[in-house]
Amino acid sequence: MTVQITSQGRELVLKTIEEMKKDLKVLREEKNIAYTLCGDTWHDNPHFNKLEQDEKIMDKRIQEIEKTLSLAEFVEIGSRDTEKVALGSIVLCLCEYPEFTEEEVYEIVGYGESNIDENKLYYDSPVAKNLLGLKAGERATFETPVGEASYKILKMYDGWESVKG
Structure with missing residues (x-):
């Protein structure tokens, strides 16, 4: 592969x-x-x-x-796609699980870059696969070990500076 x-x-x-x-x-x-x-x-x-x-x-x-x-x-990441989730995208998600709801910011990264402590998700991971191609306002629902989860894209950023600012 x-x-x-x-x-x-x-x-x-x-x-x-x-x-x-x-x-x-x-x-x-x-x-x-x-x-x-x-x-x-x-x-x-x-x-x-x-x-x-x-x-x-x-x-x-x-x-x-x-x-x-x-x-x-x-793959070279020049400017980040802020229209739809792709490799290099930084997204704010509303993550709804059966027991709780939280907001998380994730960056979709390539092979060798994933780091859950830094919220960097490998593009082929289960969560990232469900987010790829979505636009702000769209939602993905999928099964997780703790039950059905729903992730809604709230916002997309052009860089980590925008997230922190």
């Missing part, structure tokens, strides 16, 4: 890969030490086996991310 990624997302993904490769190097060093300490009984050593499994998992994950990045469609 091809993903959409912005230049900012690309930088974040490259940084993540670099950090993972450093962690992998440390893991391999630990594995070598464990191998040396256990000698011929390495196959019976649970610590060595765990390190070996962790190494394979991390190496595979790095390869998957690198492949995804190599196949990604690069």
Whole structure:
């Protein structure tokens, strides 16, 4: 599957890969030490086996991310769309759940940029998918783990400065 990624997302993904490769190097060093300490009984050593499994998992994950990045469609966000929700849009939503209602501001972002603490939603996430294409005043209703949710687009912003201002 091809993903959409912005230049900012690309930088974040490259940084993540670099950090993972450093962690992998440390893991391999630990594995070598464990191998040396256990000698011929390495196959019976649970610590060595765990390190070996962790190494394979991390190496595979790095390869998957690198492949995804190599196949990604690069998208430049010049000016944000304030007419309808798209990649790069910043929207104020009225979020209505069975137990409560709240207003939230979300930014729809590309691959590698999502961060729920900063209200950045990956465009392929369930909530973002339901918001894409909507205009101010329109509503999306969909199922969530806590029941049916309804999100109404109250306002669209041209940047985070507008949200804070």
